[in-house]
Amino acid sequence: MKRHQFLKACAAALCLAASSASMAQAFPTKPIRLIVPFPAGGATDLFARTLSQKMGEKLGGTLVIDNKPGAGGAIGSDMAAKAPADGYTLLLATTSTHSIGPFISKVPYDTVRDFTPIAHVGDAPSIMLVPNNSPAKTVREWIDHAKKNPGKLNYASSGNGTIVQLTAELFKAQAGIFVTHIPYKGTALAIPDLITGKVDVLFDSLPTGMPHVRDGRLRALGVTSLKRSPLAPELPPIADTLPGFESNTWFGLYGPKGLPVDLVARINTAANQALSDPEMRDKLSRLGIEPTTSTPAQFASMVAEDAAKWKKIIVERKITGD
Structure with a gap:
């Protein structure tokens, strides 16, 4: 009886496997x-x-x-x-x-x-953008600038709880700095204030941020990937300054x-x-x-x-x- 049950179970398993294989072959x-x-x-x-x-x-x-x-x-x-x-x-x-x-x-x-x-x-990946009048030309210089001016600098985001805000907060945590958050309803609305210097930094996507850099309206300090991005190979990874930083x-x-x-x-x-x-x-x-x-x-x-x-x-x- 046990042998009979075992053979039935094996047969059922084989049928299930055959049915699954048949479905995969026919798909889609x-x-x-x-x-x-x-x-x-x-x-x-x-x-x-x-x-x-x-x-x-x-x-x-x-x-x-x-x-x-x-x-x-x-x-x-x-x-x-x-x-x-x-x-x-x-x-x-x-x-x-x-x-x-x-x-x-x-x-x-x-x-x-x-x-x-x-x-x-x-x-x-995203890029770290600052106004052209920023005293910082590198990620290290920006961190040093923030440490010399605790609470005086701010960062823009595309809203509370977004990847843009979290990237900035990760940056703050690893750099050991205090920078005030200013949320916008999208980074496109923050760009004009960044260009005029009303906000001090923004972590924006490459497609929306780089055109402003290449037009000379903003300065990019680094990219948020661990390695240089083929989409903007001229930008060093922020991880070169803050080891392990990635967003x-x-x-x-x-x-x-x-x-x-x-x-x-x-x-x-x-x-x-x-x-x-x-x-x-x-x-x-x-x-x-x-x-x-x-x-x-x-x-x-x-x-x-x-x-x-x-x-x-x-x-x-x-x-x-x-």
Whole structure:
């Protein structure tokens, strides 16, 4: 009897494996929905539209962008978490949805339990901008200037609880300086005040910040990636002055929890192949994004480390959202 039960169990397992393999071979048989939890026209949306076409080619199917903005990305992320785990609903997540948002406000999902990590697909570093009349021409000189003027300098951000504010707070913590926070409703609104010297520093994205530098209206002191960015190779990493300093907006693909391993592998391979394409890399660089490739495990590990870093800053600095 026990032998009979064992053979039945083995047969059932083989059938399940065969069914899973068959599903992976047939996948995709219909369009794949890629949820973008931010509005159309933004950086995440533009990245998704650039990536989806090439990924679709590699998968032999079509990826359809579905913008579901709101609550800092939480609405679209929750929809992805609750979707069937069949590979036909994916999420393009970011630092905001999985590393920062859950520690700023309550979200309806668990970033680890409710998702299946698939691939880390890109990073967008920022640059440290100061007015042209700033006495500092290097990161070290700016830190020294701040230490000589405690409480007299300020920094702009795109709002409370944003990656821009957190980057500045991380910088303050590692540099051991006190600088006052002035939140704006987006960095575009802060740029005019930075140019005129009403604010003293801003950590802005490369695509929006560098044009002002190259036009001679602002000065860039460094980049927030650990190494020089191919998008602005002339800028030294801030980490050259503050060892280990790093702040990137990452982008990554997730599926709902329980996504079969074979489908994860198929989608991961398609993403990595798409991101290795020279034309794709060139398009993304124009968006200010450095394409990356990874295994699902590497992606999960990166997010865990990133979330722990930002949680520490949020708790220690008592940061809240708008």
